[in-house]
Amino acid sequence: MPEAVSASLAARVRADTILGIRRPRNPAHERVMRAETWLRIAVPGMLAGFLLCLLAVITLHLRMQHAEAVRIAHLEVEGLARLTAAAIGENGISNETARSSAQERLHALMSSGAHAGRQIFVAGRDDRIVAAFPAPGRLPSTLTAVLGADQALGTLAETAGAMVLRLADGAEAIAAVHSLPNGAGQVAVIRPVAHVTAAWWERLCTLAVLFGSTALVVVGIGAAYTLQSRRAHAADRVCDEVRRRLDTALGRGRCGLWDWDIPRGEIFWSDSMYAMLGYPAEKGLLSFGDVNDLVHPDDGDLYSLARQLAAIDSTIDHEFRMRGASGEWIWLRTRAEIVHDEADGSRHLVGIAVDVTEQRRLAESTATADMRLRDAVEAISEAFVLWDDQNRLVLCNSKFRDLHALSADDAQPGRRYADIMGRGVLPPVRRELPDVGRASPSARTFEVELTDGRWLQVSERRTKDGGYVSVGTDITGLKRQHDKLVVSERELLATVKDLKRSRRTLELQTHQLADLAEQHLDQKAKAEIANQAKSEFLANMSHELRTPLNAIMGFADLMESEVYGRLGDPRYVSYCRDIQESGTYLLSVIDDILHMARIEAKRVSLDRREIAASDAVRDAVKLVEIAAKAKGVGLRVEMQPSLRLLADERALIQILGNVLQNAVKFTPSGGRVLVRGRSCGTNVHLFVEDSGIGIPKTALAKLGKPFEQVENNLTRCHRGSGLGLAIARSTAELHGGALRIRSDVGVGTIVMVRLPAPTPERLAALSRPSAEVTVDSLRLVSGATPRPDGRAAAAG
Numbered sequence: 001m002p003e004a005v006s007a008s009l010a011a012r013v014r015a016d017t018i019l020g021i022r023r024p025r026n027p028a029h030e031r032v033m034r035a036e037t038w039l040r041i042a043v044p045g046m047l048a049g050f051l052l053c054l055l056a057v058i059t060l061h062l063r064m065q066h067a068e069a070v071r072i073a074h075l076e077v078e079g080l081a082r083l084t085a086a087a088i089g090e091n092g093i094s095n096e097t098a099r100s101s102a103q104e105r106l107h108a109l110m111s112s113g114a115h116a117g118r119q120i121f122v123a124g125r126d127d128r129i130v131a132a133f134p135a136p137g138r139l140p141s142t143l144t145a146v147l148g149a150d151q152a153l154g155t156l157a158e159t160a161g162a163m164v165l166r167l168a169d170g171a172e173a174i175a176a177v178h179s180l181p182n183g184a185g186q187v188a189v190i191r192p193v194a195h196v197t198a199a200w201w202e203r204l205c206t207l208a209v210l211f212g213s214t215a216l217v218v219v220g221i222g223a224a225y226t227l228q229s230r231r232a233h234a235a236d237r238v239c240d241e242v243r244r245r246l247d248t249a250l251g252r253g254r255c256g257l258w259d260w261d262i263p264r265g266e267i268f269w270s271d272s273m274y275a276m277l278g279y280p281a282e283k284g285l286l287s288f289g290d291v292n293d294l295v296h297p298d299d300g301d302l303y304s305l306a307r308q309l310a311a312i313d314s315t316i317d318h319e320f321r322m323r324g325a326s327g328e329w330i331w332l333r334t335r336a337e338i339v340h341d342e343a344d345g346s347r348h349l350v351g352i353a354v355d356v357t358e359q360r361r362l363a364e365s366t367a368t369a370d371m372r373l374r375d376a377v378e379a380i381s382e383a384f385v386l387w388d389d390q391n392r393l394v395l396c397n398s399k400f401r402d403l404h405a406l407s408a409d410d411a412q413p414g415r416r417y418a419d420i421m422g423r424g425v426l427p428p429v430r431r432e433l434p435d436v437g438r439a440s441p442s443a444r445t446f447e448v449e450l451t452d453g454r455w456l457q458v459s460e461r462r463t464k465d466g467g468y469v470s471v472g473t474d475i476t477g478l479k480r481q482h483d484k485l486v487v488s489e490r491e492l493l494a495t496v497k498d499l500k501r502s503r504r505t506l507e508l509q510t511h512q513l514a515d516l517a518e519q520h521l522d523q524k525a526k527a528e529i530a531n532q533a534k535s536e537f538l539a540n541m542s543h544e545l546r547t548p549l550n551a552i553m554g555f556a557d558l559m560e561s562e563v564y565g566r567l568g569d570p571r572y573v574s575y576c577r578d579i580q581e582s583g584t585y586l587l588s589v590i591d592d593i594l595h596m597a598r599i600e601a602k603r604v605s606l607d608r609r610e611i612a613a614s615d616a617v618r619d620a621v622k623l624v625e626i627a628a629k630a631k632g633v634g635l636r637v638e639m640q641p642s643l644r645l646l647a648d649e650r651a652l653i654q655i656l657g658n659v660l661q662n663a664v665k666f667t668p669s670g671g672r673v674l675v676r677g678r679s680c681g682t683n684v685h686l687f688v689e690d691s692g693i694g695i696p697k698t699a700l701a702k703l704g705k706p707f708e709q710v711e712n713n714l715t716r717c718h719r720g721s722g723l724g725l726a727i728a729r730s731t732a733e734l735h736g737g738a739l740r741i742r743s744d745v746g747v748g749t750i751v752m753v754r755l756p757a758p759t760p761e762r763l764a765a766l767s768r769p770s771a772e773v774t775v776d777s778l779r780l781v782s783g784a785t786p787r788p789d790g791r792a793a794a795a796g
C-alpha cells in the first residue's frame with residue numbers, strides 16, 4: 001500500500017512538471033486542481049440553478065403581488081359599493097328629482113379622483129339604470145345588460161361580496177353589488193381587471209428585463225468558464241501529447257532531456273532519460289546529490305560544474321559516464337545551455353543527454369582495428385605506403401621509411417608526397433624491368449634492381465577514393481631462385497638426353513629380365529616339385545621309421561615285463577627300458593618334424609570355437625605335472641574362470657604344452673612356473689613365467705625358428721629337436737595371434753601367447769559357410785597329440 005501511494009504521488013508530481021517547468025503551487029490552487037474535474041460540471045450547474053431559483057423567486061413574488069392587488073381591488077370594490085349605497089340612501093331614486101340628486105351625489109362622491117378606473121351603476125327596482133359614473137353618453141338599459149344575464153351577483157347582492165366575472169361586453173372585471181335600503185334598487189361597482197393589474201404588469205416587465213439581463217450575464221460567465229476550462233483542458237492535453245511525442249522522439253533517438261534548476265539544486269529528467277538508464281520514472285524532480293552519485297568518479301562531478309556555471313553563463317558539451325540500473329556504465333554526451341526563467345529570475349541549465357555508448361564502443365573497436373591494421377602493415381615484410389587523392393600520406397611502415405631513408409618525423413600522416421620524398425633519398429637503381437603484361441590505367445607492377453644487388457617488385461594500385469597504394473616486395477631470393485631454375489632447366493635438358501640413352505639400355509634390360517622371369521618360373525616349379533618330393537619323403541620316412549620303431553618298442557616292452565621268462569641279468573631290464581625311452585623320444589622327434597613340415601606346406605587346418613581358457617590351461621598343465629614333480633618345480637595357475645577365447649582346443653593345448661615343457665625343462669629344482677591370463681581388448685593374453693636359467697639377448701631373435709636352440713652341439717645338456725617353440729609360434733599365428741618372449745639370464749623367462757577373443761563379428765564369420773574353407777577355420781588334421789611326458793606323439 002505505501003508503494004502504491006508513493007507511486008501515485010510520484011505520478012502526480014511528474015504530471016505537475018511539464019518538461020521541467022512546474023505549474024504554480026499554493027493551497028488554494030491545489031484545492032482547485034483537486035476539484036477541477038467536479039468544478040467543470042458543478043459551476044455550470046450552479047449557475048443554471050441560480051437562474052432557476054431567481055426565476056422561481058421572481059415568479060412567486062409576482063404571483064403574490066398579483067394576488068395582493070386582486071384582493072385589495074376586491075376590498076376596494078366592495079367598500080365603494082357599500083359606501084355608494086349608503087350615500088344614495090333609502091329614497092334616493094324614487095322619483096326624477098331623487099334620481100337627479102343621486103346622479104349629483106354619485107358625481108360628488110367620485111369627483112375626488114381617488115377611484116379612477118371604477119364604474120358605478122345605480123339601478124332601480126325594475127333593474128333599470130338611473131345613474132352611472134362616469135356618465136356615459138348613452139346609459140345602458142339595465143344592470144343585467146351590463147353584468148350579463150348569467151351572473152348570480154345581481155341576485156346575491158352583497159352576500160356574494162366582490163367577484164371576478166365576465167361582463168356582457170366580454171371584458172373581465174371585479175364587481176360588487178349592494179342593495180339600496182328597502183329594496184329601492186341596487187348599486188353595482190365594476191373595476192376592470194386590466195386596470196387592477198396595470199401596475200403589476202409594469203413591475204412584471206421591469207423584473208423580466210432585470211432577470212433577462214442577469215441571466216445573460218450569468219450565462220456569459222458560465223459559457224466563459226466552460227470555454228476557459230475546455231481550453232485549459234485542451235492545453236493540458238496538448239502539453240501531455242507534446243511531452244509524450246517528445247519523450248517518444250527522445251526515446252527513439254536514445255536521448256534524454258535535462259532541466260537543472262541551479263539555485264534550487266533540482267534536476268528534471270524526461271521519461272526517455274529514465275528509460276535510457278533503465279530506472280523507473282518515479283520522481284518528478286531529482287536532487288543534486290542523487291544525480292551526482294550516478295556519475296562515474298573518473299569523469300568529474302556536478303559540484304565543480306555548478307561552481308563554474310555560478311561564475312559565468314556558458315554552454316556545456318561534455319561526455320561522461322553514468323551508472324545504469326543494471327550496474328553497467330553508460331556513456332552520455334550532454335549539450336546544454338543556461339536559460340533564465342522570466343517568472344522568478346532563476347537560472348536553468350537546459351539540454352539533452354545522448355547515449356554514445358555504442359559510438360564509444362565503435363570508436364574503441366575502430367581504434368583497435370586501426371592499431372591492428374598498423375601493426376599488420378608494420379609486420380609485413382614489404383615496404384607499404386598509402387596516399388590519398390590529394391597526394392597526402394595516410395599510412396606507411398618502417399620498411400618504406402628505411403628504403404627511402406626517412407625518419408618517423410619526416411613521414412608524418414597528412415604531409416604531401418613532394419614534401420616527404422624531398423626529405424628522403426631514392427634508392428640507387430641499376431635497371432628497371434616493367435611488367436608489360438599486367439599494365440593497366442589504374443595499376444602497374446614493375447621490378448627494380450638496386451645497385452647493392454637487391455631486387456624489388458613494386459605494385460601500385462589506385463584506391464576507390466582516388467588515392468593509391470604502393471607495395472615494394474623484396475624478391476631477391478625469388479630472382480636468385482629463378483636463376484637457379486634456369487641453370488636447373490639446362491641441367492634437366494642434359495639429364496633428359498641422358499635418360500633417353502638410359503631408356504634404350506633399360507629396354508635391353510627388360511628383355512633380359514623377361515628371360516630371367518621365365519627361368520625363375522622354371523626354378524619355382526622345380527622347387528615345388530622338390531617340396532612335394534620332400535613331403536612324400538617325410539611321409540614315407542615316417543612310415544618306414546615308425547614300423548621298426550613300433551616293433552622295437554613293443555619287443556622292448558615284452559622283454560622288460562619278462563612275459564616269456566626271466567632274462568637273467570637285471571641289466572637286461574634296464575637296457576630294455578632305455579631302448580623303449582629312446583624309441584619314444586625318436587618317435588616324438590619324427591612327429592615334430594612331420595608337424596612342422598605340414599605347417600610349412602600349409603596343410604594344417606584349425607577347428608576354432610569358443611572355449612574356456614582355464615580348461616585348456618588345466619589340460620596343458622596336466623601334461624607336465626609329472627615331469628615338474630619329478631624335478632621339484634612348482635606349478636601355479638592364476639586364471640579367471642570367465643576368460644574365454646576363440647581357438648582350436650587341441651592346438652591350444654599343444655601350444656601351451658610345448659611352452660610349459662620348455663619352462664619346466666630349463667627351470668632348476670626348487671624353481672617355479674606360473675601360468676596366468678588376462679583380457680586385452682579383443683584378444684586374450686596367456687603368460688607362462690618361469691624362474692629358470694634365462695635366455696641371452698642375442699639368442700632371443702632366433703628362438704621360434706625351426707631347429708634353432710640356444711645351446712650348440714658342444715654345450716648342449718638338454719635333449720630336444722628345437723621345434724617346440726617354432727610349432728607353438730606358427731600355430732599361434734595360424735589362429736591370428738602371436739608369441740612373444742622376454743627373458744633375462746639368471747632371472748627367468750616370460751612367454752606371452754596372444755589369441756583372439758570371441759567377439760560377435762568373429763563368431764558370425766565362423767558361422768558362415770564360406771569360413772569353413774579359410775585357413776583359420778580348417779580342422780586340425782596333423783594327428784599329433786601331446787603325451788604325458790611332454791612330447792608330441794603321432795596319431796599314426
